Amino acid sequence: MKASKTTGINASEITPRELFYARRRFMQMTAGASLAALLPRQLWAGDKLAGVQKSAYTVPEELTPYDDVTQYNNFYEFGTGKEDPARNAGSLKTRPWTVTVEGEVSNPKVFDIDELLKLAPLEERVYRLRCVEAWSMVIPWIGFSLSELIKRVEPTSKAKFVEFISLNDPEQMPGQKSSVLEWPYREGLRMDEAMHPLTLLTFGLYGELLPNQNGAPLRIVVPWKYGFKSAKSIVRIRFVEQQPISSWTQSAPSEYGFYSNVNPDVDHPRWSQAKERRLGEFLKRKTLPFNGYGEQVAQLYAGMDLSKDF
Amino acid sequence: MALKNPDNKTIAWIKAGVFLLALVPLVKLGVRGYFDLLGANPIEKITRTTGYWTLVMLMITLAATPLRRILGWAWLIRLRRMLGLFAFFYGTLHFLTYVVLDQFFDWPSIVKDIVKRPYITVGFPSFLLMIPLALTSTDRITRWLGGKRWRMLHRLVYLIAVGGVVHFWWLVKKDITELATFAAVLAILLGVRLFYRLRRFIQEKLMARAALL
Numbered sequence: 060m061k062a063s064k065t066t067g068i069n070a071s072e073i074t075p076r077e078l079f080y081a082r083r084r085f086m087q088m089t090a091g092a093s094l095a096a097l098l099p100r101q102l103w104a105g106d107k108l109a110g111v112q113k114s115a116y117t118v119p120e121e122l123t124p125y126d127d128v129t130q131y132n133n134f135y136e137f138g139t140g141k142e143d144p145a146r147n148a149g150s151l152k153t154r155p156w157t158v159t160v161e162g163e164v165s166n167p168k169v170f171d172i173d174e175l176l177k178l179a180p181l182e183e184r185v186y187r188l189r190c191v192e193a194w195s196m197v198i199p200w201i202g203f204s205l206s207e208l209i210k211r212v213e214p215t216s217k218a219k220f221v222e223f224i225s226l227n228d229p230e231q232m233p234g235q236k237s238s239v240l241e242w243p244y245r246e247g248l249r250m251d252e253a254m255h256p257l258t259l260l261t262f263g264l265y266g267e268l269l270p271n272q273n274g275a276p277l278r279i280v281v282p283w284k285y286g287f288k289s290a291k292s293i294v295r296i297r298f299v300e301q302q303p304i305s306s307w308t309q310s311a312p313s314e315y316g317f318y319s320n321v322n323p324d325v326d327h328p329r330w331s332q333a334k335e336r337r338l339g340e341f342l343k344r345k346t347l348p349f350n351g352y353g354e355q356v357a358q359l360y361a362g363m364d365l366s367k368d369f
Numbered sequence: 370m371a372l373k374n375p376d377n378k379t380i381a382w383i384k385a386g387v388f389l390l391a392l393v394p395l396v397k398l399g400v401r402g403y404f405d406l407l408g409a410n411p412i413e414k415i416t417r418t419t420g421y422w423t424l425v426m427l428m429i430t431l432a433a434t435p436l437r438r439i440l441g442w443a444w445l446i447r448l449r450r451m452l453g454l455f456a457f458f459y460g461t462l463h464f465l466t467y468v469v470l471d472q473f474f475d476w477p478s479i480v481k482d483i484v485k486r487p488y489i490t491v492g493f494p495s496f497l498l499m500i501p502l503a504l505t506s507t508d509r510i511t512r513w514l515g516g517k518r519w520r521m522l523h524r525l526v527y528l529i530a531v532g533g534v535v536h537f538w539w540l541v542k543k544d545i546t547e548l549a550t551f552a553a554v555l556a557i558l559l560g561v562r563l564f565y566r567l568r569r570f571i572q573e574k575l576m577a578r579a580a581l582l
Contacts, residue, residue, distance in 0.1 A: 123409075131409030139544035142408060192542070194410055239543050310543065329539060330486055334478075338409045342473055 108263045111201055114182035116257060118351070122185065123196035127338050129270050133190065134291060135240055136225070136232035137272065143234070148271035151231045151292065156276050162298035163218035166211065172276045176262055179207035183266070184259060189321045189350045191285040193343075195335045200280050201263030206254045208296075214250070218298035221253040222246070223279060223290035232292075240306045246290035247303035247317065248281065251359055257282055257352060283352040285319045316369040320360070321350035325369045373442060380444050387448055391455045394422045395462070412470045419463035421547075424537065426456035427530045428554050435561040450506050453526070457503040464496050488539035495532030498525050530555055 134144040137151075156172040170178075181201050189195045209221070227243035229235040235242045252258060259280040262269060269275040274291025281288050287307050297303075307315035314328055323333045323346040334343040349356050360368075375383070398418055401407050407414045430452040437445040472479050482489045502523055505511065511519050534551050541548050 127409035135543070141410070194413070237544075326485075329488060331478075331482070336410065336412065341412075341470075 106268050107266055108181060108201055108268060111181045111183050114184040117185040118187055120197045122199060123338050125265050128196060128198050129272060132272050134272055136234045138234045139239060144272035147233055151271040153276035158293060159295045160212050163215045164298050165213035165215060168212060179203040186280060186282040187350050188286055189335060191287060193335045195337050199265055200259055200261045202259045202261035204256045205258045205260045205279060208260055209254060214298050217300045219250055220299050220302050221248050222297040222299055222303040223293050224295035225290055226292045226294050240310055244290060244306045246288055246305045255356060257355055283320055283349040283356045285321060288319050318368050321346060322348060322365055325366050375444060380447060384448060416466045416471060419459050419466055423456055423459040423463050424533050424551055426452060426459055427533055430456055431530060431558045454503060454506060457499045460496050460499050488536050491532050492536035495529050495536060498529050
């Protein structure tokens with residue numbers, strides 16, 4: 060077919076190119092702006108968190124650098140290597156995100172993550188983190204006491220334990236394609252441990268929202284226990300009567316107990332827990348009972364044999 | 370075939386190439402260390418890397434004999450000593466990393482580890498056993514020992530390799546992919562030897578019977 064050479068439109072009728080694009084740009088801008096104004100502000104990983112108060116729960120120790128905190132992680136949902144989570148966690152979608160709080164509570168509720176963020180004033184707390192593998196960090200977390208959430212859902216008298224269940228989605232968490240642990244990752248605390256003010260419902264670190272590899276969009280941090288007790292990317296919080304079985308306990312009951320309090324006197328069956336390497340330091344330092352939080356938490360375990368209830 | 374019977378000059382080149390290749394992991398470690406690219410826990414990284422290459426070198430050393438047999442490349446045996454010495458070299462680096470960087474000469478703690486931590490209880494003697502093998506690797510000492518005694522002594526390498534894999538096994542927290550690979554490779558390398566030995570045994574029996582008839 061032969062194309063016609065003339066279009067039948069006068070040159071004067073044609074909108075000049077610059078004007079056409081300027082107009083288009085203007086439309087796009089206003090559309091974008093009005094859309095942005097209509098939607099509630101969404102927060103993304105790496106965004107700065109505003110209105111964060113400093114907390115008295117701050118250890119006067121040198122912070123582990125941001126790069127180490129965010130590039131040396133145990134988060135088997137993204138692979139078992141320390142560098143795997145930083146490399147693979149990009150596939151995790153943290154918005155929209157809901158957290159189902161259920162079980163032995165008077166007010167079970169499904170919380171939207173952005174609603175949870177506003178539940179109580181955010182605090183920055185500098186905690187020690189001691190991994191069961193005998194290394195440690197010092198991290199400025201952002202969040203509020205888990206007790207703030209617990210109070211609002213009103214646990215019944217049957218609620219003796221709290222179980223935390225992490226996301227189970229091999230598409231977003233490629234490490235779950237391997238059955239190295241039983242998914243979803245499950246952890247638990249006794250009710251008094253969960254209510255302890257030190258137990259932090261955590262949304263951020265270093266002034267910003269949690270990077271995915273650190274357990275975005277929300278995790279707990281229990282600073283007197285080994286790191287694996289602090290469940291990440293939580294989607295469900297369940298109040299139960301029976302002591303829950305955590306993923307690690309299930310995989311090796313003789314190595315990872317329910318309590319898993321940091322304890323230099325109770326060794327892991329295969330390695331010593333007496334000392335730890337603080338990342339960035341050359342010489343190992345002595346591990347402190349309850350990771351140095353004994354004054355605040357030791358009374359929770361009065362009368363218990365911690366070598367049996369490890 | 371050229372690969373079957375290379376001349377001495379070619380073998381010298383192959384040896385030099387293997388030597389340089391075997392140094393690559395160390396050079397990589399050094400470069401990454403220099404540019405601060407060993408991650409948040411450099412001592413752990415150095416320990417893991419040197420341990421890993423000790424096992425790899427042990428496996429490659431153990432592969433020389435069966436490969437020679439299967440491929441008919443007699444000259445492979447001339448690489449075996451160098452490969453074994455590289456296993457010892459990385460094993461020594463691994464051991465020194467533990468003593469100097471990890472423990473910083475904390476002898477009571479080291480002794481406690483050797484006694485109490487099964488993976489070190491088996492890893493430490495496995496390393497120690499490599500020392501006599503390295504010391505008896507020169508031509509002169511080999512001649513002095515005599516072939517038979519030398520071979521007896523160097524059978525310790527089987528114990529060392531098994532010890533090395535068990536050492537790794539008892540240390541792995543959960544992910545056994547790498548460990549299973551080493552275990553499988555070692556099983557094959559030892560299995561091939563067992564196969565040849567059994568075959569020879571049966572053949573000798575048959576020959577003996579034939580001679581009787």
